[in-house]
Amino acid sequence: xxxxxxxxxxxxxxxxxxxxxxxxxxxxxxxxxxxxxxxxxxxxxxxxxxxxxxxxxxxxxxxxxxxxxxxxxxxxxxxxxxxxxxxxxxxxxxxxxxxxxxxxxxxxxxxxxxxxxxxxxxxxxxxxxxxxxxxxxxxxxxxxxxxxxxxxxxxxxxxxxxxxxxxxxxxxxxxxxxxxxxxxxxxxxxxxxxxxxxxxxxxxxxxxxxxxxxxxxxxxxxxxxxxxxxxxxxxxxxxxxxxxxxxxxxxxxxxxxxxxxxxxxxxxxxxxxxxxxxxxxxxxxxxxxxxxxxxxxxxxxxxxxxxxxxxxxxxxxxxxxxxxxxxxxxxxxxxxxxxxxxxxxxxxxxxxxxxxxxxxxxxxxxxxxxxxxxxxxxxx
Numbered sequence: 300x301x302x303x304x305x306x307x308x309x310x311x312x313x314x315x316x317x318x319x320x321x322x323x324x325x326x327x328x329x330x331x332x333x334x335x336x337x338x339x340x341x342x343x344x345x346x347x348x349x350x351x352x353x354x355x356x357x358x359x360x361x362x363x364x365x366x367x368x369x370x371x372x373x374x375x376x377x378x379x380x381x382x383x384x385x386x387x388x389x390x391x392x393x394x395x396x397x398x399x400x401x402x403x404x405x406x407x408x409x410x411x412x413x414x415x416x417x418x419x420x421x422x423x424x425x426x427x428x429x430x431x432x433x434x435x436x437x438x439x440x441x442x443x444x445x446x447x448x449x450x451x452x453x454x455x456x457x458x459x460x461x462x463x464x465x466x467x468x469x470x471x472x473x474x475x476x477x478x479x480x481x482x483x484x485x486x487x488x489x490x491x492x493x494x495x496x497x498x499x500x501x502x503x504x505x506x507x508x509x510x511x512x513x514x515x516x517x518x519x520x521x522x523x524x525x526x527x528x529x530x531x532x533x534x535x536x537x538x539x540x541x542x543x544x545x546x547x548x549x550x551x552x553x554x555x556x557x558x559x560x561x562x563x564x565x566x567x568x569x570x571x572x573x574x575x576x577x578x579x580x581x582x583x584x585x586x587x588x589x590x591x592x593x594x595x596x597x598x599x600x601x602x603x604x605x606x607x608x609x610x611x612x613x614x615x616x617x618x619x620x621x622x623x624x625x626x627x628x629x630x631x632x633x634x635x636x637x638x639x640x641x642x643x644x645x646x647x648x649x650x651x652x653x654x655x656x657x658x659x660x661x662x663x664x665x666x667x668x669x670x671x672x673x674x675x676x677x678x679x
Contacts, residue, residue: 333358333398336375337460338436339445340385340422341411353411354388355379355446357458358400375458377449385425402429405436406464408482409445410498415514415521423489423519426482434483437467440514440521442502451508462508467499470510474527475534475541475561489519493636493651497533500524515632517652522630532620535561535613536578536662537633545582547608549591555605556588557668567638574658576635582613582666589671596671606666617662624656631655 337357345351359375380392393400408426410419426432441448453462470476480498488496496516501508513530514521525533534541541561548554560583568575584606586595595601624632629652636651 331398332401333376333378333396334401334404335359336404336458337407337409337449337463338405339409339411339449340414341444341446342414342417343381343444345381350417351381351383352385352388352414353379353381353444353446354385354392355449356392356400357449357460358398359457375460377446377458379446385422402431403433405433406460407437407439407467409448409463409501410438410440411445412440412442412514412521412524413444415440415516417520419485419489419516419519423486427486432482434486435481437464437480437499438482438485439463439467439480439499439501440524442500442511448501448503448508451503453508459508463501466501466508466510470499471542473543474531475538475543476530477534477538477541489516491637492645493631493634493638493640495630495632495634495636495652497537497632515628515630517630523628525628529620529623532616533624533632535580536563536617536620539563544587545609545613547591547605547612553591554588555586555591555595557609558585558587559583565635565638567635567642569639569643574635574639574654576638576655576658576660578617578633578660578662580613580617580662580664582609582664584609584666584668585670585672586668587672595668602668606668610664610666613664613666614662617664621660621662625660626656629653629656635660 335356336359339355339357341353341355343351343353355377357375357377378392378396380388380395382388382391389400410422414422448463449459451459453459456462467480468478471478476499485496485498488494498514498516499510500512500514502511503509504511510527512524512526513533515523515525531543535543539562543559543561544556545559546554546556562581562583564579566577566579586605589595592601592605595605621633624630631652633655635655635658639654640647640651
């Protein structure tokens with residue numbers, strides 16, 4: 300036997316030996332575990348007016364089937380515990396469950412608005428130190444209590460956590476959302492200089508779980524919620540790339556709607572203590588519905604007219620949002636401070652929210668029509 304095959308044989312024998320001597324206690328039957336798919340965290344008050352942590356988990360458990368050697372998945376169950384801390388809540392939860400909780404499969408972590416406004420430092424600390432928690436799980440803020448969201452039944456899904464998982468994942472297809480709303484990005488966003496965490500905000504609308512806006516954070520505390528129209532503009536200015544739909548409309552019958560792909564570049568300069576930012580937005584446009592600019596696809600001059608009109612509208616919307624951000628929100632939700640401190644130095648101790656809100660911010664938009672879909676249907 301050659302030396303190469305002798306090494307392979309030794310490796311196989313060693314692996315087989317360890318499998319043979321592995322005690323059965325290391326493995327757990329499926330019927331004795333609860334697989335966590337969703338986590339909800341709320342801050343509530345008890346009867347004495349004391350603040351407590353309410354931890355709720357959506358678990359996907361298994362029950363023995365007719366054949367004892369087989370298992371079948373059962374409907375998800377929400378388990379709740381209340382304590383002073385998240386770890387205490389986990390400990391208490393195990394006292395009323397005859398199954399072992401298995402984490403690292405979480406799809407989403409839902410933060411109740413009350414807890415988000417009071418700060419997420421302890422929550423982030425819990426996720427960070429727990430080696431079994433999933434860094435890729437989505438993080439969202441909800442109206443009311445996270446427990447109520449987890450307990451919602453969604454037709455066609457084993458639990459609401461699975462539905463929210465798909466809901467947040469597909470946001471990046473429209474409305475210029477990004478794909479960076481997970482625990483890993485929350486770690487870096489809250490602690491990094493010049494960064495600002497923003498998270499999807501969900502609530503029940505006509506008995507349907509819906510993203511209704513974005514939660515804006517100052518360090519680890521939520522300071523306000525913005526609605527979807529404002530979130531769309533913020534996302535265009537904030538994210539490096541995005542996808543969405545923009546419409547120019549004259550009246551009910553005359554409008555042009557286009558599918559947009561955005562790309563963003565930012566330049567920063569400094570004059571004394573004042574910073575100047577220029578945001579260059581490039582919009583690659585596919586016209587999908589057009590009853591406003593007649594025969595656009597036949598004439599370059601009409602295409603140029605549409606490009607200019609869309610450019611002016613987007614620039615106006617962006618400048619209005621920036622004005623509101625600086626005077627009303629007073630938060631650097633565009634993360635311009637990150638650009639400035641990367642260029643001029645970190646660790647200066649300045650408040651980038653204040654700096655950016657007193658800076659000159661200019662937006663330049665370039666629109667390019669690239670295609671017209673399948674063509675145009677017109678009744679003569």
